[in-house]
Amino acid sequence: MRELLQTYVTRSAEGSPDAVALVLKGERITYSQLENITNQLARLLRDVGCRQGDRVCFLIPKSPLAIICLISILKADCIHVPLDGSSPASRIARIIQSCEPRLILASGPFGNLLEELSATDLLSRVGIGWVGTEPAPSGMVTKFTFGDAGGYSTEPMDYKNRVQSPSHILFTSGSTGIPKGVVITHSNVVSFVEWAISYFKLAPGDRISGHPPLHFDLSQFDIFGAFAVGAELYVVPPELNLLPNKMMDFIRTFELTQWFSVPSLLHYVAKFDGLKYGDFPYLRRILWCGETLATPALIYWMERLPHVTFTNLYGPTETTIASSYYTVPKCPVDEHAPIPIGRPCEGEDLLVLDDKLNRVPPGQIGDLYIRGVGLSPGYWRDAEKTASVFLPNPYGNGSDRIYKTGDLARVDEDNLVYFVGRSDSQIKCRGYRIELGEIETGLYTIDLVRECAVVAIPSEGFEGTTICCAYSSRQEGISTATLRSRLSQIVPSYMMPSRWLVLDELPKNSNGKIDRPKLREQFVTTSAPANRFTSVA
Secondary structure (H helix, E strand, O other), X not given: OOOOOOHHHHHHHHHOOOOEEEEEOOEEEEHHHHHHHHHHHHHHHHHOOOOOOOEEEEEOOOOHHHHHHXXXXXXXXXXXXXXXXXXXXXXXXXHHHHHOOOEEEEOHHHHHHHHHHHXXXXXXXXXXXXXXXXXXXXXXOOOEEHHHHHHOOOOXXXXXXXXXXXXXXXXXXXXXXXXXXXXXXXXXXXXXXXXXXXXXXXXXXXXXEEOOOOOXXXXXXXXXXXHHHOOEEEEOOHHHOXXXXXXXXXXXXXXXXXXXXXXXXXXXXXXXXXXXXXXXXOOOXXXXXXXXXXXXXXXXXXXXXXXXXXXXXXXXXXXXXXOEEEEOOOOOOOOOOOOOOEEEOOOEEEEEEOOOOOEOOOOOOEEEEEEEOOOOOXXXXXXXXXXXXXXXXXXXXXXXXXXXXXXXXXXXXXXXXXXXXXXXXXXXXXXXXXXXXXXXXXXXXXXXXXXXXXXXXXXXXXXXXXXXXXXXXXXXXXXXXXXXXXXXXXXXXHHOOOEEEEOOOOOEOOOOOEOHHHHHHHHHHOOOOOOOEEEXX
């Protein structure tokens, strides 16, 4: 019988209590310490009213404390909902309204954000647990503090949840402007972790990076892949993301054996030539997921690290971490040759189908569908949206489902699958899945905007894709800086366009619709006069 995710911690604590579980800068937490404090905090959560299936949000900077809270929420038989503290209060409010949490665990710099949310009646039915070492903001009513957990037993817990129970909800960009909550079960994550342990040969001696933010699904593999085998998880400080030399020093200093991130960081390091030949002698594997890694960047890394294996993982949030893999057998010689997303992981299947759900012949492009053990039960409290993309499997039994990814793909003669592009307005930027429609929806709520269109163009920079906005304003003299400031209160920073084009009227096609291909071409090939075009770094 498969385990619940939190039992990985208990098993490793029983087998190697003094082994290091978590590291951040000078802070080290052993498995026995992690087991004990999460048992105590879980009992506290139950004591203040958390019951099986309750949602518990956490608004905590990425840290060992955040991971402690995540494990404790699972041990309380609840569903954890990580919140992105860099998002505007309005977006966080929509997530809280959607998931209706029993509690919000908070700490650090997010007290002001909670105070802003408290100015409405949004938090009137939600308790606040202040888990920071610093005092809670004055005037904030809290149910408990982190220190209160010390009075509870450290003994192992009993659980009502089963492997098919939800473990967490991840809110992703929605085209209507309302974030979508993807429900993920314990079984979804465990299935991938167990396959990955076997395929990558994870072991207690591994030192694993914890690079993605906790509201990003890739983080689940870092955490539970490490805890399942009793390895060390090294939390990567977020401030290193735009400092490639410091990030490389991080890998050297801690002698990491596994690095897992979105490709934008690998692109960034290659662009600034941040690697030495034969660098990272302890590193055994580099994994990437979330977007396409350009072949020239892969060649750069593979030439300098011949002792490392490189694996491309692919899978949207709705299919849990990754559904396919491709380990590059040797350094490519053709920098124009695409890297496949490969073959399905154990228990998964990739189907490339036409609009009638028939399989397309090798070499032809079709819509990519996924089936198998990683499929989410669906979107939180949105049966209509769930039914629109989680479809009955035309090649399976009545209970089997497939997920329409919105990606286009092709299969070669060796049954390797290649990602071709998107069939809608969704993009990947810095590994985040972004609906361009959500940005446009936000812009149209600003009274200064008469008309707008958001498009994306390829970029060689850190982000991988450049988000561009063309707009016309209702008033003369409205600056891009003003519009950016207003939009920053609506969408997260990673959704902010970095290039802007001010037009008297946006171009239209023969159907009277905004001509987005023409706008993309304009952003790629032209530079308008300085007073009409603003490029923001």
